[in-house]
Amino acid sequence: xxxxxxxxxxxxxxxxxxxxxxxxxxxxxxxxxxxxxxxxxxxxxxxxxxxxxxxxxxxxxxxxxxxxxxxxxxxxxxxxxxxxxxxxxxxxxxxxxxxxxxxxxxxxxxxxxxxxxxxxxxxxxxxxxxxxxxxxxxxxxxxxxxxxxxxxxxxxxxxxxxxxxxxxxxxxxxxxxxxxxxxxxxxxxxxxxxxxxxxxxxxxxxxxxxxxxxxxxxxxxxxxxxxxxxxxxxxxxxxxxxxxxxxxxxxxxxxxxxxxxxxxxxxxxxxxxxxxxxxxxxxxxxxxxxxxxxxxxxxxxxxxxxxxxxxxxxxxxxxxxxxxxxxxxxxxxxxxxxxxxxxxxxxxxxxxxxxxxxxxxxxxxxxxxxxxxxxxxxxxxxxxxxxxxxxxxxxxxxxxxxxxxxxxxxxxxxxxxxxxxxxxxxxxxxxxxxxxxxxxxxxxxxxxxxxxxxxxxxxxxxxxxxxxxxxxxxxxxxxxxxxxxxxxxxxxxxxxxxxxxxxxxxxxxxxxxxxx
Amino acid sequence: xxxxxxxxxxxxxxxxxxxxxxxxxxxxxxxxxxxxxxxxxxxxxxxxxxxxxxxxxxxxxxxxxxxxxxxxxxxxxxxxxxxxxxxxxxxxxxxxxxxxxxxxxxxxxxxxxxxxxxxxxxxxxxxxxxxxxxxxxxxxxxxxxxxxxxxxxxxxxx
Ligand SMILES: Cc1cc2nc3c(=O)[nH]c(=O)nc-3n(C[C@H](O)[C@H](O)[C@H](O)COP(=O)(O)O)c2cc1C
Ligand code: SF4
Ligand code: FES
Numbered sequence: 080x081x082x083x084x085x086x087x088x089x090x091x092x093x094x095x096x097x098x099x100x101x102x103x104x105x106x107x108x109x110x111x112x113x114x115x116x117x118x119x120x121x122x123x124x125x126x127x128x129x130x131x132x133x134x135x136x137x138x139x140x141x142x143x144x145x146x147x148x149x150x151x152x153x154x155x156x157x158x159x160x161x162x163x164x165x166x167x168x169x170x171x172x173x174x175x176x177x178x179x180x181x182x183x184x185x186x187x188x189x190x191x192x193x194x195x196x197x198x199x200x201x202x203x204x205x206x207x208x209x210x211x212x213x214x215x216x217x218x219x220x221x222x223x224x225x226x227x228x229x230x231x232x233x234x235x236x237x238x239x240x241x242x243x244x245x246x247x248x249x250x251x252x253x254x255x256x257x258x259x260x261x262x263x264x265x266x267x268x269x270x271x272x273x274x275x276x277x278x279x280x281x282x283x284x285x286x287x288x289x290x291x292x293x294x295x296x297x298x299x300x301x302x303x304x305x306x307x308x309x310x311x312x313x314x315x316x317x318x319x320x321x322x323x324x325x326x327x328x329x330x331x332x333x334x335x336x337x338x339x340x341x342x343x344x345x346x347x348x349x350x351x352x353x354x355x356x357x358x359x360x361x362x363x364x365x366x367x368x369x370x371x372x373x374x375x376x377x378x379x380x381x382x383x384x385x386x387x388x389x390x391x392x393x394x395x396x397x398x399x400x401x402x403x404x405x406x407x408x409x410x411x412x413x414x415x416x417x418x419x420x421x422x423x424x425x426x427x428x429x430x431x432x433x434x435x436x437x438x439x440x441x442x443x444x445x446x447x448x449x450x451x452x453x454x455x456x457x458x459x460x461x462x463x464x465x466x467x468x469x470x471x472x473x474x475x476x477x478x479x480x481x482x483x484x485x486x487x488x489x490x491x492x493x494x495x496x497x498x499x500x501x502x503x504x505x506x507x508x509x510x511x512x513x514x515x516x517x518x519x520x521x522x523x524x525x526x527x528x529x530x531x532x533x534x535x536x537x538x539x540x541x542x543x544x545x546x547x548x549x550x551x552x553x554x555x556x557x558x559x560x561x562x563x564x565x566x567x568x569x570x571x572x573x574x575x576x577x578x579x580x581x582x583x584x585x586x587x588x589x590x591x592x593x594x595x
Numbered sequence: 596x597x598x599x600x601x602x603x604x605x606x607x608x609x610x611x612x613x614x615x616x617x618x619x620x621x622x623x624x625x626x627x628x629x630x631x632x633x634x635x636x637x638x639x640x641x642x643x644x645x646x647x648x649x650x651x652x653x654x655x656x657x658x659x660x661x662x663x664x665x666x667x668x669x670x671x672x673x674x675x676x677x678x679x680x681x682x683x684x685x686x687x688x689x690x691x692x693x694x695x696x697x698x699x700x701x702x703x704x705x706x707x708x709x710x711x712x713x714x715x716x717x718x719x720x721x722x723x724x725x726x727x728x729x730x731x732x733x734x735x736x737x738x739x740x741x742x743x744x745x746x747x748x749x750x751x752x753x
Contacts, residue, residue, distance in 0.1 A: 090719070090720065090733050091719075091720050091722050091723050091733075091735060093732075093733060094720050094723050094726060094733040094734050094735035095723055095735050095736065124722075126722035126723055129723075262719060263716070263717060264717065265678035265679040265680050265681075265716065265717040265721060266678075266679060266680045266717075266721045267717075267719070267721070268719040268720070268721055268722060270719075271719040303625075303662050304674075304715060304717075304718050304719060304728070305719060306731040341618075341621065341622065342621065342622075342625055343621075343660075343662075344621060344624070344625070344660035344661070344662035344663055345660055345661035345662030345715070346659065346660050346661060346662075347716060358621065359618050359621075360617075360618045361618040361619060361620030361621055361646075361656070362620070362652075362656060363655055363656050363659040364659060364660075379617060379618075420721070420722070421722070422680040422721035422722050422724065423679065423680040423683035423684065423721065423724060424683040424684055428721070428722035428723070429722055430722075451684070460679055464678070464679060464716075494721070496679050496680045496683060496721065497683060498683045499683075502683065507679070507682075510679070510682070514678075514716065517716075518716070
């Protein structure tokens, strides 16, 4: 019988050379007459070990990593096909501490299955949620999601069940499910990993959403920077259509749901839901005034559910195991699990899916192993470019939406970006403003013009010119942005800027005295 | 097949195949850029008349999105990530090196038309920062030395 060998096809694994490793393993096996079945799985999310090669043994899957192409002949010599010891041997994959201590609900299959194999998906509990949903009344599906306590994972943390109920209650000839797959935040990659590593879970989640609210069409608005996700989604959608999981008569139920992937074109603001809808309609991605809410007048003026990838990908397990099962993870009003992404200057970057409540310190040191450079960690930005910079004194904050807002920070999409003590926080504050200027949709003045002025003001502070007056000006400007912006791009850019100023004043020349 | 067609015909073919989709403009612009590498100015009136939009509207959409380009790119486009995670891993030094090595700034194309350089704000490869993408291939933990190797290898691919 042939031995199963897994080499990830996740784009970060590819970025670290996985394709070449897979090729060389194939060639080496052929040369030696070894009978192997090479499977391209998603990534387990242990990126410091990528490319991580797994071999199926009678005792389960064991892993080796990071494997370079040149290591492959030696691995064969050492008998890795039998799971033998070797300098690259990590051990049984499920026993790796980083992975073993996680609570993977949404990402249960990512890294395990062949992402584009429908059979593999079904063999690993796939489509059980949809089968159950097909036997339920739409309102009961909505109730199950409400009971789970799921809040949107895209940033705003709005309760998903309430959003669905609004769309469910609308009377309309057409409703839509739109998946926000724009994932523009720096430090985030869990949407990407889910789409590349388990696209069917998103398709299943969207189909269930369609049944729940009475929508027969769905769009995945995918950022153009994700070509691997694009391919995998399209392959999976095609397979789902072919097997009757999508189309006019889903599994003979008489219910229909259609799905298409649409590509964005490199605009951060198109992650904002109303801008995204404008873009899907073929317009410039200008943010819309709310109300009306997209739930009532969304895509092409019709009631529309807009949800993030991870939100929708969490729905199948909620339907399969029940809302209560999911709700039993987490703390306070933050229920279930959050896929946390450890990135930046960190020794063990990767995906950590945990119930809400884990502290930043545990993540940074127990999981992340400290900085990659070996220097002290000085600042951590949580929640993308609009998130606050946190100093060491706040590392004990538990990951929980309310706990973060209590310290004027945001969890956002769960991205954690680490900086060591070489970081210049005035420069990071300047960058945040510059980013806002580059990505502003231009609809409101504070964001369009204020961000450019903000860069100039920070430049003057850095140069030490009239520091006191310019700091005052910067705070004033942030206030205007906070209160006068239509969307969170302008409205939240003060978070990184002011937190940097607040916690790292020395980088802004605060100790020096300047004439005001 | 498209080889024997004029540019206008190719543009028209893309428009024909996509114009009936709801919200067809972005798919059409992608289709044209995939085929020709950029969106030439003569595409604007053609799209406008098929979709019943003004030329200004079509132009407004093209110019809104960073990814669409109105001039031909080099043979390969290098997207360099400038966002926070990459910055924390020395993207700034990589940026300076890349510009020097290619002899161009952002949004420019090298004289020999081999490379164009574009900034991006996160490629989703933050677990292996700093990251770049060359056409559709991503590369992680890119040092200046690795950058040179990648550039050389891509060049040799023909
Ligand atoms: C500037 C800006 C960018 C955003 N980018 C994203 C994004 O990339 N992905 C995402 O899911 N939500 C993003 N959001 C949040 C969306 O507007 C919206 O809240 C979300 O798609 C709703 O889905 P959820 O409830 O499942 O989170 C962004 C919001 C703003 C203001
Ligand atoms: S805050 Fe900025 S991005 Fe948001 S609507 Fe206003 S101009 Fe557009
Ligand atoms: S910040 Fe560079 S890839 Fe995400």
